[in-house]
Amino acid sequence: MNTTRRAVLGAGAAGVALLSTGCAQPAGDQGAQLTTILDRVSTQILQESPERCTALGVTEEQAGGRFIDKLSDDSKEGARRYRGILETALRDLNALDRARLAPQDAVTLDVVKTSFENSVATSTYEIGSGAGAPYVVTQLTGAYTSVPDFMDNQHPLTTRDETEAYIARLGEYVRQLDQDTAIIAADATTGVIPPDFAIDKAITQLNQFARAAPAQTVLVQSLVRRLPEVSEIPEADRAGYLTRAETAVRDQILPAYQRQIDALRAIRARAPHDAGVWRLNQGAEMYAVSLRQRTTTSMTPDEIHDVGVDLVAQYTSEMEAILQRQNMTQGTVAQRIQALSRRPEQLYPNNDTGRTQLLADLNVQIQAVTALMPNAFTTLAQAPLEIRRVPVTTEAGAPGGYYERASLDGSRPGAYYINLRDTREWPKFSLPTLSYHEGVPGHHWQISIQQESGSIPFIRSALLGFSAFSEGWGLYAEQLADELGVYADNPLGRLGYLQSMTFRASRLVVDTGMHAKRWTREQAIQSMMQATGDLETSVATEIERYSVWPGQACSYMVGRQAINRMRETAQNTLGARFDLKGFHDTMLGNGAVPLSVLDAIMNEWAASRLRA
Numbered sequence: 001m002n003t004t005r006r007a008v009l010g011a012g013a014a015g016v017a018l019l020s021t022g023c024a025q026p027a028g029d030q031g032a033q034l035t036t037i038l039d040r041v042s043t044q045i046l047q048e049s050p051e052r053c054t055a056l057g058v059t060e061e062q063a064g065g066r067f068i069d070k071l072s073d074d075s076k077e078g079a080r081r082y083r084g085i086l087e088t089a090l091r092d093l094n095a096l097d098r099a100r101l102a103p104q105d106a107v108t109l110d111v112v113k114t115s116f117e118n119s120v121a122t123s124t125y126e127i128g129s130g131a132g133a134p135y136v137v138t139q140l141t142g143a144y145t146s147v148p149d150f151m152d153n154q155h156p157l158t159t160r161d162e163t164e165a166y167i168a169r170l171g172e173y174v175r176q177l178d179q180d181t182a183i184i185a186a187d188a189t190t191g192v193i194p195p196d197f198a199i200d201k202a203i204t205q206l207n208q209f210a211r212a213a214p215a216q217t218v219l220v221q222s223l224v225r226r227l228p229e230v231s232e233i234p235e236a237d238r239a240g241y242l243t244r245a246e247t248a249v250r251d252q253i254l255p256a257y258q259r260q261i262d263a264l265r266a267i268r269a270r271a272p273h274d275a276g277v278w279r280l281n282q283g284a285e286m287y288a289v290s291l292r293q294r295t296t297t298s299m300t301p302d303e304i305h306d307v308g309v310d311l312v313a314q315y316t317s318e319m320e321a322i323l324q325r326q327n328m329t330q331g332t333v334a335q336r337i338q339a340l341s342r343r344p345e346q347l348y349p350n351n352d353t354g355r356t357q358l359l360a361d362l363n364v365q366i367q368a369v370t371a372l373m374p375n376a377f378t379t380l381a382q383a384p385l386e387i388r389r390v391p392v393t394t395e396a397g398a399p400g401g402y403y404e405r406a407s408l409d410g411s412r413p414g415a416y417y418i419n420l421r422d423t424r425e426w427p428k429f430s431l432p433t434l435s436y437h438e439g440v441p442g443h444h445w446q447i448s449i450q451q452e453s454g455s456i457p458f459i460r461s462a463l464l465g466f467s468a469f470s471e472g473w474g475l476y477a478e479q480l481a482d483e484l485g486v487y488a489d490n491p492l493g494r495l496g497y498l499q500s501m502t503f504r505a506s507r508l509v510v511d512t513g514m515h516a517k518r519w520t521r522e523q524a525i526q527s528m529m530q531a532t533g534d535l536e537t538s539v540a541t542e543i544e545r546y547s548v549w550p551g552q553a554c555s556y557m558v559g560r561q562a563i564n565r566m567r568e569t570a571q572n573t574l575g576a577r578f579d580l581k582g583f584h585d586t587m588l589g590n591g592a593v594p595l596s597v598l599d600a601i602m603n604e605w606a607a608s609r610l611r612a
Helices: 005-009 030-048 050-056 076-094 103-123 143-153 160-188 196-210 218-229 235-268 283-295 301-325 333-341 352-370 428-438 443-452 458-463 467-483 491-515 521-532 536-548 552-577 580-589 595-611
Strands: 385-389 401-404 414-418
Touching (some): 030 050, 030 076, 050 143, 076 160, 103 283, 103 595, 143 160, 143 196, 143 218, 160 218, 160 235, 196 536, 218 235, 283 467, 283 552, 301 333, 333 521, 352 385, 401 428, 414 428, 414 443, 428 443, 428 467, 428 491, 443 467, 443 580, 491 521, 491 536, 521 536, 552 580, 580 595
Antiparallel strands (some): 401 414
16 A cells, blocks of 8 residues: 555556557557557656656656655645646547547556546645645555655665665655645645544554654664665775664654644644545545545445445355354354354464564465466466564554555565464464455555556556455455365364455445444444344454545445456357456466456456357
8 A cells, every 4th residue: 555645646557668658559640649648647747756767666767756755745836836747648538539549558548547537626625735645644644654664674675775765765765755744734724624533543653663662663773674685885985874764763753743643633623533425524525535536436435335334244144154154153254253263273472483483374375276276277476475474663554464565676675564462363274365355466466467457557567456456356365265165174274264354345334334424433443243143342453444534445346346247248259269268367477457447348248259
């Protein structure tokens, strides 16, 4: 997940290393014009987000200039400038004659326009990061949540120049923190104040960093760990870099943290406890815009809510059947799952030894499911995957798991992060499905295939993202793992999979409940606990996440349901000619797209199979 303010386009997957849009041979001059527009806007987007340039591993030529020593502009002026780039590009794209484009280019036009239109619509609300993230600093949003981990895990440190750039970026981080702090105060004057629980957790996490000795912060310790690998810097010079970093943290960064803490404390007395955006000016309109961007559909809150209610009932019935076969018959389904979650044999020790074993077990699960991939795909992902612990400094407010794409140049593998603040939140029966969602055949598999295809336009594969597709695929991947037989000898593991599905269905209920039906935080927590049987601590973190990212949680199940509908349609159309490998290869081979575009792609695939 990317919580920077430049994430307005969505968290897109990594793409091919060339900046060329990769458009098909132009039909007349329309294809050439499309290529020119997309090349221009790709460079402009990269120039606005140095962090994205680093994450992707692009060259300075591709990025339109030097970026390694810079961080993005988090100010309101920066957000307006970014929106202006998209608006100009949309005007140029709308002037093209779609009918005169080659088919592949027409798809690219549809994809890019949908992304830009949704992004402009959400960023028109000039608060926080727009309609989909209305508060600039919370337990999940703000530079403080992302930059330290970015510096430690993504900023390269192999040369003297990269080391100097690291020091320069520490100064840039101060600017970002202060820009976020300024927005806290500015938004508060218009009544845009995060819920009290979001402010409290943000202050807790900010304090955890701010109270550390400068030399012990991750920003300094990253240099301590990595400087010995920089052969250009002799040992005698390393101490100087450490001193410069420690001085920057002590004299600039920690005071900036304190200014942000003070700004949050200054608005805390006025913070509401209401969790939904309905309470904000134009809150209902903002939620509708955010849902449209997140789901790439026109589904209403009521429609999404009803789908969730029906699915929770369906999965509860399936879980009941498994529990009955396990002779667990006393209490509600949620109560029995809670009892199972507390069994000693289901728990890892809540210490470093337990966390190490948990990570080792996840790696074994990934290896096992990867071996099954030829049964469902012809095109196989090649990029390596690492499983990491969520940084301790942000684990209090971070979600249970998330994925970070690999770099384009192959210098950094893909990684999925798991929150290990309390291992009791991860009973063993619940863990496999997380690996299938975040890793294989989920996000890592989908994004790696997109990155490695070599035929998807750069702007689509590297810069744009569609949550309904990527998260919908992640959830579909959990289902696919089940279909491949991973739970054949593990009924409790399948119970964990169904619990995960119930959890995602419950998200539809509670997200719309809070933001459209005016549910309280506590109502939402109780609803999800009753549906899933998860621990209250874990559920509370999720509910608080949905509160500050309205609509995002709905993309998972809306996307998964759409993929299943497309698969069922293709099976009905093709009958015995249906090829699951071909279906998957076509879906992932075209990269992340809006659901409406995906539907057209998959219908054409089925039609082409019939013609063949």
